[in-house]
Amino acid sequence: MLETIPNSSSFSVMATDDSMSDDVFESPQEISSLHAPSNQTTGTTPSPTGYRDYKPPIELYKSIVEPEVEIAHKTILLGDSGVGKTSLLVQFNTGKFQPGNFSATVGIGFTNKVVVVDDSKIKLQIWDTAGQERFRSVTHAYYRDAHALLLLYDVSSKTSFDNIRAWLGEIKEYAQDDVVIMLLGNKADCPSSERLVRREDGERLAREYNVPFMETSAKTGLNVELAFMAVARDLKSQKCGNPDDQKFNVQDYVREQTQKGSCPPCNT
Numbered sequence: 001m002l003e004t005i006p007n008s009s010s011f012s013v014m015a016t017d018d019s020m021s022d023d024v025f026e027s028p029q030e031i032s033s034l035h036a037p038s039n040q041t042t043g044t045t046p047s048p049t050g051y052r053d054y055k056p057p058i059e060l061y062k063s064i065v066e067p068e069v070e071i072a073h074k075t076i077l078l079g080d081s082g083v084g085k086t087s088l089l090v091q092f093n094t095g096k097f098q099p100g101n102f103s104a105t106v107g108i109g110f111t112n113k114v115v116v117v118d119d120s121k122i123k124l125q126i127w128d129t130a131g132q133e134r135f136r137s138v139t140h141a142y143y144r145d146a147h148a149l150l151l152l153y154d155v156s157s158k159t160s161f162d163n164i165r166a167w168l169g170e171i172k173e174y175a176q177d178d179v180v181i182m183l184l185g186n187k188a189d190c191p192s193s194e195r196l197v198r199r200e201d202g203e204r205l206a207r208e209y210n211v212p213f214m215e216t217s218a219k220t221g222l223n224v225e226l227a228f229m230a231v232a233r234d235l236k237s238q239k240c241g242n243p244d245d246q247k248f249n250v251q252d253y254v255r256e257q258t259q260k261g262s263c264p265p266c267n268t
């Protein structure tokens, strides 16, 4: 469950239905609006510090939230309930796997992580969504301004794999056309006796939809960093790419990196 993630002060749990208020600050504009002059002496705007009426100086707030970040980037984790979205995020954020520690995610929440790609700082704002059907209408609203979607299935669950086509249909309906989609077959660490989806099946589906693919494990950390770094690199090339340079291709990058990982050490 989202609240249990350690050391993730920026993580917020949102409403489980549309009627509740939203305390998540998504953009610098929203942050700035907290500091706009107001006629009210006692505001009711929620404070990012947790103290309802305390508003830190904007410079201080920015230095906490955005430490000299050059590019901000919104990534959403999607997939059936139980495929390992929260675990993947926690593994990326803390380097740890907490088995069986999370109850099903309620609604949606996010955490920020700043990564460095070729000397540029990129803030990944990673949104963890509830896989359960009953939260779908809440999470759809967040697809629209996403730069990247990490779509997970569980290699030990055929149903979660079969549902990927339906997820891709929803993405087509609600996300932007140029959103980066990455298909991840999670729980690759599971014993072969429990595996119900072969790697080749994942690869074939990814080829059919022309999206990059890799198997991951939130438990062992396999390819977890690679998945997030690939989207960070893609964003950097979109935002700062020199038009004369060859365009970064996230699919080629993922293929090269995953092949490197599985290649036996060279003697040369």
Ligand SMILES: Nc1nc2c(ncn2[C@@H]2O[C@H](COP(=O)(O)OP(=O)(O)OP(=O)(O)O)[C@@H](O)[C@H]2O)c(=O)[nH]1
Residues within 6 Å of the ligand: 001, 079, 080, 081, 082, 083, 084, 085, 086, 087, 088, 098, 099, 100, 101, 102, 103, 104, 105, 106, 129, 130, 131, 132, 186, 187, 188, 189, 190, 216, 217, 218, 219, 220
């Ligand atoms: N073996 C193994 N177990 C995993 C892995 N990732 C997650 N799990 C386990 O799978 C279960 C579900 O993981 P969650 O991270 O809560 O799944 P989720 O997709 O966030 O689920 P919802 O919040 O309901 O959408 C937990 O018991 C995890 O410990 C993995 O890579 N390998």
